[in-house]
Amino acid sequence: MNIRHAKTFLFGALALSFLVSLGANYFNSYWLFISYDIGINIILAVSLNLINGYTGQFSLGHAGFMAVGAYTAAVITNQFGELNTFLSGTVFLGALLAGGVLAAVAGLLVGIPTLRLRGDYLAIVTLGFGEIIRVVLQNMNAVGGARGLSVMHGWTNFFWAFSFAAVTVYVVTALVHSTYGRGFIAVRDDEVTASAMGINPTKYKVTAFVIGAFFAGIAGGLYAHSKQFLTPGGFGFMQSISFVVMVILGGMGNTIGVIIAAVLLTLLPEFLRPVAEYRMIIYSLLLIVLMLTRPQGLFSFKKSPAK
Amino acid sequence: MSEFFQQLINGFAFGSILALIALGYTMVYGILRFINFAHGDVFMLGAFAGFYLAPKVATVFPIPSITGGLAVMAISMAICAAIGIVIEKLAYRPLRKRPKLTVLITAIGVSLLIEYTCQNSHVFGASPKSFPTLIPAYPIKLGALSLNSNQLVVLGVTLALLAALRFIVLKTKIGMAMRALAFNPEAAALMGINTDVVISFTFGLGSALAAAAGILFAVNYPSIDPLMGILPGLKAFVAAVLGGIGNLPGAALGGIIIGVTETFVAGYISSTYRDAIAFGILILILLIKPSGLLGKKEIEKV
Numbered sequence: 001m002n003i004r005h006a007k008t009f010l011f012g013a014l015a016l017s018f019l020v021s022l023g024a025n026y027f028n029s030y031w032l033f034i035s036y037d038i039g040i041n042i043i044l045a046v047s048l049n050l051i052n053g054y055t056g057q058f059s060l061g062h063a064g065f066m067a068v069g070a071y072t073a074a075v076i077t078n079q080f081g082e083l084n085t086f087l088s089g090t091v092f093l094g095a096l097l098a099g100g101v102l103a104a105v106a107g108l109l110v111g112i113p114t115l116r117l118r119g120d121y122l123a124i125v126t127l128g129f130g131e132i133i134r135v136v137l138q139n140m141n142a143v144g145g146a147r148g149l150s151v152m153h154g155w156t157n158f159f160w161a162f163s164f165a166a167v168t169v170y171v172v173t174a175l176v177h178s179t180y181g182r183g184f185i186a187v188r189d190d191e192v193t194a195s196a197m198g199i200n201p202t203k204y205k206v207t208a209f210v211i212g213a214f215f216a217g218i219a220g221g222l223y224a225h226s227k228q229f230l231t232p233g234g235f236g237f238m239q240s241i242s243f244v245v246m247v248i249l250g251g252m253g254n255t256i257g258v259i260i261a262a263v264l265l266t267l268l269p270e271f272l273r274p275v276a277e278y279r280m281i282i283y284s285l286l287l288i289v290l291m292l293t294r295p296q297g298l299f300s301f302k303k304s305p306a307k
Numbered sequence: 308m309s310e311f312f313q314q315l316i317n318g319f320a321f322g323s324i325l326a327l328i329a330l331g332y333t334m335v336y337g338i339l340r341f342i343n344f345a346h347g348d349v350f351m352l353g354a355f356a357g358f359y360l361a362p363k364v365a366t367v368f369p370i371p372s373i374t375g376g377l378a379v380m381a382i383s384m385a386i387c388a389a390i391g392i393v394i395e396k397l398a399y400r401p402l403r404k405r406p407k408l409t410v411l412i413t414a415i416g417v418s419l420l421i422e423y424t425c426q427n428s429h430v431f432g433a434s435p436k437s438f439p440t441l442i443p444a445y446p447i448k449l450g451a452l453s454l455n456s457n458q459l460v461v462l463g464v465t466l467a468l469l470a471a472l473r474f475i476v477l478k479t480k481i482g483m484a485m486r487a488l489a490f491n492p493e494a495a496a497l498m499g500i501n502t503d504v505v506i507s508f509t510f511g512l513g514s515a516l517a518a519a520a521g522i523l524f525a526v527n528y529p530s531i532d533p534l535m536g537i538l539p540g541l542k543a544f545v546a547a548v549l550g551g552i553g554n555l556p557g558a559a560l561g562g563i564i565i566g567v568t569e570t571f572v573a574g575y576i577s578s579t580y581r582d583a584i585a586f587g588i589l590i591l592i593l594l595i596k597p598s599g600l601l602g603k604k605e606i607e608k609v
Contacts, residue, residue, distance in 0.1 A: 058408055113594050123411060124342065124544060125593060128586030131541075135583040237537075241415060248412055280423035287416035292401055295409040 006177075010170040017162030024158050032158065036226045038266045039161025040219045043168045045246035045262040046255060047215035050172045052244065053252035054181075055208040056188030057115065058123040062216050063239035064130035067232070068106045069099030069217025070224040071143050074151040077225065092155045096164070096221040103217025104210045106133070111209035115202055130240055137232040148231035156226035164222060168215045173255055175211070184208055188253070245287055251297025260299055309451035314574045315567065320458040320527060322566020323465035327520035328543035329550070329558035330472065331513025337489040337553035338509055341407055344414035345394060346517055347540015348421040349387050351533060353518025354438065354525040355431055356383035361439045376441035380464075380522045384515040391514025392507045400503070425533035438529035441522070461523045468519055469559060472512070476555065481508055489553060542569075542585040549592050551602020560600060564588075 024032060044062060051059045076095040083091060114125045138146045175181040186194040187201045195201050224230055246265050250258030272279040290298070328350050335343045360379050361370055368375035398417050402410045426433040447454040476482040484505045487495040496502050524539065525531050546565045550557025565585050573581040592599065 058411065113590065117593060117597065121548070121593065121597075124541075124548070125590060127541070128545070128589050132583045132586050135580060139577075139579050241419070244412070244415075277427055281420065281427065284416050284419035284423060288398060288413055288420065291409050291413040291416060292398075295405060 006170050006173040010166050013166035013169075014163050017159050017166065020162070021157050021159035033226065034266065034270060035158060036156050036161045036222070038263050039158070039165045040222050040226065041243070041246065041262040041266045042165040042259055043215050043219040043222070044243045045250065045258045046165075046168050046172050047212040047219070048243050049247050049250070049253065049255060049258045050175070050184070051208050051212040052247050053254070053258070054172075054176050054188060055184045055205055056252075057205050057208065058244075059126040059209070059212070060123050060237070060240045060244065061110065061126035061128075061130035061133075062212070062243045063235040063237070064126075064133035065103040065107055065213040065216035066220035066223065066239070067133055067137060067230075067235035068103040068213075069096075069220030070230055070235070071099075071137060071149065071220075072102045072217070073099035073221030074149055074224040074230060075143060077153050077155070078151065080153075088153070088155055092153075092160070092225065096160075096218050099221040100214045100217040103220065104214035106217075107210045107213025108206065110213075111206040115205040115209060127237060127240070130235075130237060134232045134235055137235075144230075146232060148229055151224045151228040151230065153225060154228050156222045161222055161226070164215075164218055168218075169255060169259065171211070171215075185253070245283075248287070249290065249298055251300030254297060254300050257297055257299030261297075310574075312452055314570050316452075316454060316458055317574075318567030318570035319563060320461045320566075321570055322563035323462055323559075324520045324524050324527075324562075325539065325543045325546050325566050326559040326562025327465060327468060327516045327523070328539060329546040329562045330469075330555060331517050332544050333547040333550070333552055333555060333558040334485070334509050334513045336547065338485065338492070338506060339399075339403075341399075341410050342414065342544060343399075343510075343513075344411070344540075345417040345421060346513065347536035347538075347543070348418050348425075349391055349394075349514045349536070350517040350521045350524070350540060350543075351425070351531070351536030352390060352421070353383050353387045353521025354531045354535065355425070355521075355533075356386045356518065357441065357522045357525060358436060358438055358531060361441060371440045371443045373442060376460075376522075376526070379441055380519055383522055384518045387518030387521075388511035388515040391510040391517075395507060395510040400506075422533055422537070431533050433533060435530045435532040438525040438531050440529070441526055457526055461527060464519065464523060468516060472516070472555070475512070481505065485509055538582060545585045545589040548589060548599055551599025554599065554601045554603075557599055557601035 027035075044066065048059065048062050051057050051062075073095040076098055077091060080088075080091055110126065110129045114122060114129075117125060137143060143149045176184055183194070183199045183204045184207075186197065186199055187204045191201045194204075220235075242265070246261045247258055249265065250256075250261030268283075269279060272282065275282075328346065331346050331349075332343065335341070335346070357379050360382055361375075364370060364375055364379050364382070368378050370376070370379070394417055398413050399410060402413055425431045442457060442460055445456040447456055447459070474482075476485060484495070484500045485508070487498065487500055488502060488505050492502060495505075520539075521536075524535075542565055543562065546561035547558045548561070549564060550559070550561030552558075565588060568588065569581050569584045572584050
């Protein structure tokens with residue numbers, strides 16, 4: 001997706017999500033809820049793609065940032081009673097952004113010390129941070145601890161989910177195509193060469209991490225107001241893995257592929273319901289076979305440059 | 308004071324189990340430079356192998372007894388060594404020349420595959436199973452200290468296995484080949500070392516140690532389930548990093564430090580935070596000394 005397409009896409013998607021949300025009452029509510037999941041997963045996968053795909057930093061802690069955003073937004077909106085449409089929209093937007101900002105701060109705190117590390121180490125440290133966030137939430141009685149937190153308002157709708165998805169796609173695409181953003185790809189392709197060219201790899205990695213965490217936080221807020229119940233266990237290691245799988249399946253650094261993968265992998269469990277017991281076995285087999293046969297992702301057709 | 312020693316012994320028992328798992332991580336990392344995410348699941352398979360073997364072994368050796376317990380452990384170690392070798396052959400070997408990230412994701416996939424296959428009701432089932440008593444447990448009174456003989460068994464078996472491992476790595480031909488491969492795989496191959504055989508052997512050895520850890524864990528905490536390997540696996544990896552990944556004494560030291568710290572935090576501060584301790588230690592060590600306590604600093608050459 002190039003930058004001009006991205007702008008058209010942004011406005012098109014915003015208009016479309018607004019129109020669809022006007023007619024939301026005519027849709028089957030089951031599929032409507034799944035469509036929110038699709039929007040939320042697009043945000044998570046595309047933002048993770050900035051970190052994993054474009055900057056080449058393997059992060060396994062995306063669900064942790066999502067948890068920060070979800071709990072922040074939920075605690076904020078729980079302070080309000082019933083509101084009219086306009087006010088609720090404003091409060092919701094504020095809560096989502098607050099969740100995003102707090103997740104970004106968490107991303108900064110995680111990123112600065114850990115992004116000096118490479119590959120495997122980074123993966124395990126981000127995984128560790130995700131787990132620490134989960135354990136801390138489990139011990140915070142103010143947000144219900146292990147019992148979970150009820151979210152009073154079900155404010156997430158088609159418009160919110162998909163306009164934020166569109167914004168995420170736009171921001172990530174515009175960023176990696178900007179002069180500044182070329183640095184992300186340079187860091188991914190060869191860190192040593194990039195730093196020899198005057199690019200500060202740590203700065204780029206932290207930037208990617210913070211932006212990715214911000215959008216994960218927003219997705220968390222949307223998730224909280226769609227499911228209306230949060231438990232720390234819902235933001236574990238497995239969740240992070242599922243976002244990584246979306247990025248891998250779509251092809252690292254391929255935004256359109258990642259969007260398709262996010263949609264498919266959100267729908268897949270619905271279609272596998274009849275064989276629910278084998279669902280995760282199929283899923284993990286798929287992952288292994290994919291890595292053995294098409295490590296560049298299902299939807300990447302460009303040949304990777306010869307090393 | 309007696310509570311302090313009590314906790315110390317508990318910590319040593321848990322830490323030596325972590326040390327056994329950590330050795331597998333560190334050996335594989337030393338040779339292939341990748342984290343075998345499925346290692347924690349091999350630990351779990353070791354415990355389950357013991358669970359299903361115990362009634363069969365009981366027809367030959369009396370169970371609970373020391374000989375019976377050791378027989379179960381030995382067979383379980385052999386089974387897991389085979390599993391480890393098969394995993395390497397099927398999933399990791401075809402990817403050996405690919406980017407590390409690809410191998411890492413495959414390892415996560417293998418780990419998920421083992422966990423979910425075992426949770427299937429036709430395999431082990433997701434609900435916890437109670438592990439049979441393999442070794443008779445006696446309470447031991449030492450002044451104000453009350454010990455459990457199982458903890459001493461854990462410590463004794465761990466020491467014996469560490470000595471055996473040390474012998475294999477330092478005194479045998481295959482051990483020398485392992486060290487050569489860890490030092491420089493290409494040069495080792497040029498010297499006529501069959502790298503595939505050595506890598507298979509390393510996986511087998513690491514998996515056997517993990518199986519032993521699984522049995523010892525189940526003897527001490529006799530409730531086993533298919534997801535029991537995740538947290539000990541991650542903590543053992545942290546232990547390997549703490550000691551300096553690729554360094555065998557470091558892995559053992561790291562395991563003991565993590566086990567003791569965690570037990571002390573659980574005993575004196577809060578048991579709900581115990582699972583976060585290992586990761587806290589990991590972050591600290593990576594900030595202060597990323598090469599680990601006993602590790603050598605690696606300089607990247609361009």
